[in-house]
Amino acid sequence: MTSLSSHPVSQSHRPDPGRWRILAVLLTTIFMSLIGVSIVNVALPSIHTALDATQSDMQWVLSGYALTFGVVLVAAGRAGDLMGRGGLFLIGVALFTLASVAAGLAPDAAWLNGARFAQGVGSGLLNPQGLGMIQHYFRGAERGRAFGYFGTMVGFSVAIGPVLGGLLIELGGLEIGWRLTFLVNVPIGIAVIILGLRWFPRPLIRRPGSHAPAGKSGAVDQADAEAADRLGWRSLDPFGSLLLGLAVLSFLYPFVESRTAPLTWLLLPLSLGLTAAWIGWERRTMRRGLSPMVDLRIFSTTSFSNGVLIMALYFLGMTSIWVLVALYAQEGLGMSALLSSLFGIPAALLSSWASDWAGRRVMTYGRRIVIVGLLLALAGLLTSGMVILLQAHGLASAWWLLLTLSFIGLAQGLVISPNQALTLMDVPLDYAGSSGAIMQTGQRIGTAVGIAMITAVIFWVLNMSSWPTAMLAGLGVIELVVLIALRVAIKDQRDRQRPGAI
CATH class of the missing domain: 1.20.1250.20 (MFS general substrate transporter like domains)
Known part of the structure; x- marks a missing residue:
C-alpha cells in the first residue's frame, strides 16, 4: 500500500x-x-x-x-x-x-x-x-x-x-x-x-476536485482527485459515514448508559463487527477507484498512527483525574463543590503556559516534549498518591494536592497540543479534517472508556475499603495506562530517528 x-x-x-x-x-x-x-x-x-x-x-x-x-x-x-x-x-x-x-x-x-x-x-x-x-x-x-x-x-x-x-x-x-x-x-x-x-477567504470553501497542487502538505492522491471530480458530492462516502457512525455509537453507548441498562454491553461485539464492515467497505471503495471516507493509507504514516494511539491512551487515563479529585474532595473529605473546584485551577493555568511554551519549541524538540510531559504526569500521579496516603494518617493537608496536581497541568500542556502538531505533521493537507477527526474520535473513546473503567475501580474498592484506598487504586490504574502511552512515545521517537522514517 x-x-x-x-x-x-x-x-x-x-x-x-x-x-x-x-x-x-x-x-x-x-x-x-x-x-x-x-x-x-x-x-x-x-x-x-x-x-x-x-x-x-x-x-x-x-x-x-x-x-x-x-x-x-x-x-x-x-x-x-x-x-x-x-x-x-x-x-x-x-x-x-x-x-x-x-x-x-x-x-x-x-x-x-x-x-x-x-x-x-x-x-x-x-x-x-x-x-x-x-x-x-x-x-x-x-x-x-x-x-x-x-x-x-x-x-x-x-x-x-x-x-x-x-x-x-x-x-x-x-x-x-x-x-x-x-x-x-x-x-x-x-x-x-x-x-x-x-x-x-472565499477560496477556503472548495468543491470536490478543486484540490491543492501535488505535495505532501496539500495533495490528494491522483486517483482520489479524479474520483472526486467524477463523483462530486457522492465522494463524501455516505455509506461509509453511516457504518463508522454506528460503530462509534454502539461502542460509546454502553460506557455512558451501562449503570441503568447493563445489557447495553452487548453492543460492544456489534461495534467490533461494524468497524470490520467499515474497514472492508473503505478498502472496497478504494479498489473501485472511488474516494473513501477515510483513506486507510493514512495509518501507514507511522507518526500519525503512533500519535493517535498516544492521544487515546492519554485521554483514557488522565481525563479521569479531575473526576476522581472532585469525588474525593466532596465525598471523601466533605468539601463543598466550590472548594473542590479550586484543586484544578493551578493545574489549568500551568497547562495554558506549558502549551504556549511547547508550541514554540515542538518543531525543535519533537516527540521529546511529549515524553517529558508523560514523565511529569507520572510524577504528578505518584506524588498525589503520597499526599492522599499522608493525609489519611493525619500527616499532611489535602491542599498539598494543589502542588502535586500542578505536575499534571504541566503534563497536559506538554502532551496534548504538541502531540496534535506532531501527529498531523506528515498527513496530506487534503486529509487534514478527516485525520484530525480520527484523532479526536480516539480522544472521545479514550475519555468514555477511561471514566467508566476507573470510576468502576474506585467504587468497587469503596465497597470494601476507604476513600484513600480507593483513590490509590484509581491512581494506580491511571499510572499503568500512562506508562503504556510513554512506551508508545519512546517508540515513535526512535522511529523518527531512523533514516528515511516518516
Missing part, C-alpha cells in the same frame, strides 16, 4: 496574511465550546432541582453531548476536506449557538437533552474543521505555535469555566442561573459567525 505522505514536500507555500485573524476566530470558538462543557458540570445540581430531572436525565445532559460529538466527527472532517472547512465550521458554530439558546430556554429535561444532542452535533461539525484550518494556514514552526495557542485556550477555558459557572448561578439564582450558563455562548457564537464571514 502506497503511503499518502510519500509525495515530496511542496516548496511553493506562501503564508496567508490573514492567518492570525483566522486563528483568533478558531480559538474564540474553542473557548466557547469548552466553557460550555465545564460550566454544565457546575450547573447540574441547579438543573436537577429546577427541572425536577431524574438521575438518568442528568446523566444524559453530560453524555448526550459527548455521544453525538463523537459520532459525527470523522464524517464531518471528511466533508470539510471536500466541501470547504470554513463553511462547515460556521455551520457548526451556528448550530451550536442555536442549540445553546434552546438549552437556555428549556422547559423540561427532555427538551434540554435534545438541545444538548444538537450542541454535540454542532461541536462535531466545527472541531475537525478548526484543526484542518490550522494545518491549512500554518506550516513548520508557526504550526507548532498555533497549536500551542490552541492548548493555551484549552487550559484557560478549563480554569475559568467552573468559576464563571458558579458566578452566573450565584447571580441568576436557582431558576435563571443555570440557564445563563448556556445563554452565555450566544453572544460569542454570533461574534464568531460575523468575524468568520468577514475574515474567512
Whole structure:
C-alpha cells in the first residue's frame, strides 16, 4: 500500500496574511465550546432541582453531548476536506449557538437533552474543521505555535469555566442561573459567525476536485482527485459515514448508559463487527477507484498512527483525574463543590503556559516534549498518591494536592497540543479534517472508556475499603495506562530517528 505522505514536500507555500485573524476566530470558538462543557458540570445540581430531572436525565445532559460529538466527527472532517472547512465550521458554530439558546430556554429535561444532542452535533461539525484550518494556514514552526495557542485556550477555558459557572448561578439564582450558563455562548457564537464571514477567504470553501497542487502538505492522491471530480458530492462516502457512525455509537453507548441498562454491553461485539464492515467497505471503495471516507493509507504514516494511539491512551487515563479529585474532595473529605473546584485551577493555568511554551519549541524538540510531559504526569500521579496516603494518617493537608496536581497541568500542556502538531505533521493537507477527526474520535473513546473503567475501580474498592484506598487504586490504574502511552512515545521517537522514517 502506497503511503499518502510519500509525495515530496511542496516548496511553493506562501503564508496567508490573514492567518492570525483566522486563528483568533478558531480559538474564540474553542473557548466557547469548552466553557460550555465545564460550566454544565457546575450547573447540574441547579438543573436537577429546577427541572425536577431524574438521575438518568442528568446523566444524559453530560453524555448526550459527548455521544453525538463523537459520532459525527470523522464524517464531518471528511466533508470539510471536500466541501470547504470554513463553511462547515460556521455551520457548526451556528448550530451550536442555536442549540445553546434552546438549552437556555428549556422547559423540561427532555427538551434540554435534545438541545444538548444538537450542541454535540454542532461541536462535531466545527472541531475537525478548526484543526484542518490550522494545518491549512500554518506550516513548520508557526504550526507548532498555533497549536500551542490552541492548548493555551484549552487550559484557560478549563480554569475559568467552573468559576464563571458558579458566578452566573450565584447571580441568576436557582431558576435563571443555570440557564445563563448556556445563554452565555450566544453572544460569542454570533461574534464568531460575523468575524468568520468577514475574515474567512472565499477560496477556503472548495468543491470536490478543486484540490491543492501535488505535495505532501496539500495533495490528494491522483486517483482520489479524479474520483472526486467524477463523483462530486457522492465522494463524501455516505455509506461509509453511516457504518463508522454506528460503530462509534454502539461502542460509546454502553460506557455512558451501562449503570441503568447493563445489557447495553452487548453492543460492544456489534461495534467490533461494524468497524470490520467499515474497514472492508473503505478498502472496497478504494479498489473501485472511488474516494473513501477515510483513506486507510493514512495509518501507514507511522507518526500519525503512533500519535493517535498516544492521544487515546492519554485521554483514557488522565481525563479521569479531575473526576476522581472532585469525588474525593466532596465525598471523601466533605468539601463543598466550590472548594473542590479550586484543586484544578493551578493545574489549568500551568497547562495554558506549558502549551504556549511547547508550541514554540515542538518543531525543535519533537516527540521529546511529549515524553517529558508523560514523565511529569507520572510524577504528578505518584506524588498525589503520597499526599492522599499522608493525609489519611493525619500527616499532611489535602491542599498539598494543589502542588502535586500542578505536575499534571504541566503534563497536559506538554502532551496534548504538541502531540496534535506532531501527529498531523506528515498527513496530506487534503486529509487534514478527516485525520484530525480520527484523532479526536480516539480522544472521545479514550475519555468514555477511561471514566467508566476507573470510576468502576474506585467504587468497587469503596465497597470494601476507604476513600484513600480507593483513590490509590484509581491512581494506580491511571499510572499503568500512562506508562503504556510513554512506551508508545519512546517508540515513535526512535522511529523518527531512523533514516528515511516518516
